[in-house]
Amino acid sequence: MKRFLLFIVFLAAATGASAQNVRVEFRIDSSSYLIGDWMQAHVRVSAPEEYRIVFPHDSEGFRNAEYVSEDSMFSEESGGQILYSKDYTLITFDTALVDIGVDIEYYKPGDTTAYVAASPDTRIEVRLVEIDTTETFKDIKEVLHVPTPWWVYALWIIGLAALAYLAWWLWKWNKRRMEEQPEPEPEPEPEEPPIPAHIWALEHLRSLEGRKVWEAGMHKEFQSELSEIIRGYIERKFEVKALEETSGEIIWEMRAKGVESQLIKELQTALECADLTKFAKYVPDAVAHRSGLKTAYYFVEQTKGWGMSAEEELAMERAQSQPEPEDDGAAEQEATQPAKPAEEADDVR
Amino acid sequence: MSVDIQEINEKVQQQSAFIDLLRTEIAKVIIGQKDMVNRLLVGLLGNGHILLEGVPGLAKTTAIKTLASCMDAQFHRIQFTPDLLPADLIGTMIYNQKNGEFQTKQGPIFANFILADEINRSPAKVQSALLEAMQERQVTIGEETFRLKEPFLVMATQNPIEQEGTYPLPEAQVDRFMLKVIIDYPSREEELEIMRQQIASAIPVATPVVSTEDIIRAREAVHIVYMDEKIEKYILDLVLATRKPEDFGMENLKPYISYGGSPRASINLALAGKVMAFINRRGYVIPEDIRAIAYDVLRHRVAVTYEAEAEELTSESIIQEILNTVEVP
Incomplete structure (x- = not known):
């Protein structure tokens, strides 16, 4: 146990x-x-x-x-x-x-x-895999082809249809856009070269003189137009807003631009005479009218070369001395166009 | 020169003789501020009133006080405060215990020259009472109507720097002032002279050189100063350009103007132009007269928009643009 x-x-x-x-x-x-x-x-x-x-x-x-x-x-x-x-x-x-x-x-x-x-x-x-050596060699088998299903075809059809629709829509959109676009503006005609200020002024002074305005008793109209020509010339020549300035301001501007003092004094007299006629019912006599016109011509002649170099001034004088062709286009037409009648000028103002 | 203008010129020369005298007397007390003194004369002779804007200490009170002294006219200064009442201005009925009747106690407005100091400190009802008296030239107390003294000139002041707790004048009330004058600091030389004058033992005092009757006669003479149609058209062009700048080729100004000058602007510009010609002792108006006074007549009548404020454009710059664009006759 x-x-x-x-x-x-x-x-x-x-x-x-x-x-x-x-x-x-x-x-x-x-x-x-x-x-x-x-x-x-x-x-x-x-x-x-x-x-x-x-x-x-x-x-x-x-x-x-x-x-x-x-x-x-x-x-x-x-x-x-x-x-x-x-x-x-x-x-x-x-x-x-x-x-x-x-x-x-x-x-x-x-x-x-x-x-x-x-x-x-x-x-x-x-x-090992048992090989029957008694049989003959067989050829390599063909590649197996997998059948394509129906939905692949369907997808292709839908895709192609969408692509076609997109192409059509793009074509339509482009066409509409082209139609909506404003027609290209015609190229602007080349602008006429501006008429030199002194030519403009001299033409208008000649026209005013030729129309015999004060001789016809239209003193105010004559002085208004004369003053307007002088101021128009100053605006073009000196690039000051003379049309929007009073006589006093114009005189001040001329001083600032370095215009000769005697010339300014004469201009001041002419503008004051014009102001008196325009605003104070002054009726200048023939001497005053002629003096005003003469001052205007003189002022334009004396200042036409202002701001130019000696060469430019010489070129300008040469160009002026050459006879102008008979048919000289719009520039000449405008230059020789008679000045606006005094009454009309008055209305506009 | 035609007879009419010659006559006018002579009369103007005659009636305006006191101008130089008045200027000389005022210049004894007021150093510099020539523009303000000129504008005071425009208001006085054009029977209009003046709104003055400037920082304190630019001799606003002294100027109008001196003007009153030069004419031996009555001058009152009213300090506008928030608790001022219309009765403090125009007067009221007082119970007389002796005879047991109500008696009229006239207010400080009963004077020839009134300085309404800092008018925008009082509420609308007081401003309204003053402006109504200015317009009507009479005051009703109880059941009795009193005519105000002639000449009657109100010079109201506004302080541009302290706007808190003020009651800005409504546009309709501002329009009642003939001119709005902006006062600037004096030049260095002027200020030196002012300083010397004020610390001297004897401060100069103006003495009466003109009577009120002279002023009333001069006012009548102002009305006969000739204004050509071209000048009238120029005035209208300027005022209309403040309403519809696009009609005058200034489309760029359109978004900056809330509203332009009223017909009162045209009236006052024409009247002020005539006074300018008168004080320059001329019997006819020239464009210079209009341009010289245009800023003072139009600046409070052209309201600018928020866009203009954002662009830091003032009514002055708009008026300047208009003056530079509208063709002078």
Whole structure:
């Protein structure tokens, strides 16, 4: 009896020791495979709960087989041990009887040493494809033509139709835009060169003189037009807004432009006479009218070269001394056009 | 020169003889500010009233006081305050316990020259009472109506820098002033002279050199000053250009003008033009007279828009543009 009890104690101790071990089982679905076929392998590891088990994730962990893929791992507790199970897909390219197995790495608690538990080998047969050498060689198979489904054609038709519609719409839109655009304006005719201020003034003065305005008793009209010609000339020649300025302001501007003081004095007299006639019912006598006209001519003649260089002045005098052609276009026509009648000028003002 | 104008000229020369005398007397007290003195004369002879804008200390009160002294006329200064009442201005009925009757107590408005100081400090009802008296030249207290003295000139002042707590004059009221004059600081030389004058032991005092009758006669003479049709047309062009600038080739001004000058602007510009000719001792109006007074007649009658304010354009700049564009006869 004592011996029996000792045996039981020894057995229990042996069982407890084995319970601390890691056991690996390796099983394959079949024992015979064609070369290149995938093999389904099942790995079961039984280990204590506190052990850390590392399943292989590449071909390194398998003996005589190549790793292809793996499934998820399952675990369950069983009698104080944890039972881990995992399925793998393996492959082998050696045609022979092959012993395949797996090595599982594990770590004990508080120990960084990597221990390995190896499964027993499982023998399988890997076969070659059987070739019937008695048959003749066959030609390479034709390329397989996958039939095009109907909806691909439909899509093509719809796409082409949309493209055609877009092209038509663009054409219409462009056509409408072209129609809406105003016709290009005709290129402006080149402007006639402006008539020089002194020519303009002299022509108007001659016209005023020729019409015998004051001789006809229209003193106010004569002086108004005379004043307007003088101011028009000053506006064109000196680029001052003489038509919008009073006589006093014009005189001031002439001084600022550096016109000769005697000339300014005479101009002032003429403008004052015109102002008196225009605004104070003054009736100048013949001498005053002639003097005003003479002053205007003189002022224009004396200032026509103002602001010009000596060469420009000479060129202008030469151009004036040349006889004008008989039919000389609009410039001459405007220059020789009689000045606006005094009454009309008065109305406009 | 035709007989008519000659006669007018002679009469104007005769009636305006006192102008130089008056100017000389005023110049004894007021140094510089010639434009303001001229505008005072325009208001006085044109039978209008003047709105004066300028910072304090520019001799506004002194000017009108001196003018009154030069004419031996009565002068009153009324300080407009927020609590001023119309009765404080025009007068009221007071119960006399002795005879048991109400008696009229005339207010300070009964004088020849009134200085309404800081008119925009009083509420609308007081402003309205003054402006009505200015227009009607009579005041009704209780059931009795009193004519105001002649000549009667109101010079109202506004301070341009302190606008908080003020009652800006409505446009309709402002239009009743013949002129709005902006006064600027005196020149350096003028200010030196002012300083010396004021610290001297004897401050000069103006003495009467003109009678009120002279003024009334001069006013009549102003009306006979000749104004040619061309000048009338020029005045109308200027005023119409403030209403429809686009008709005068100034389309650019259109968005900047809220409203232009009223017919009162044309009337006052013509009248002020005549007075300018008169004080220049001329019997006829020339464009210079109109241009010289145009700013003062039109600046408070041309209202600018917000766009103009944003562009920092004032009514003066608009008037300037108009004067530079409208053709002078």
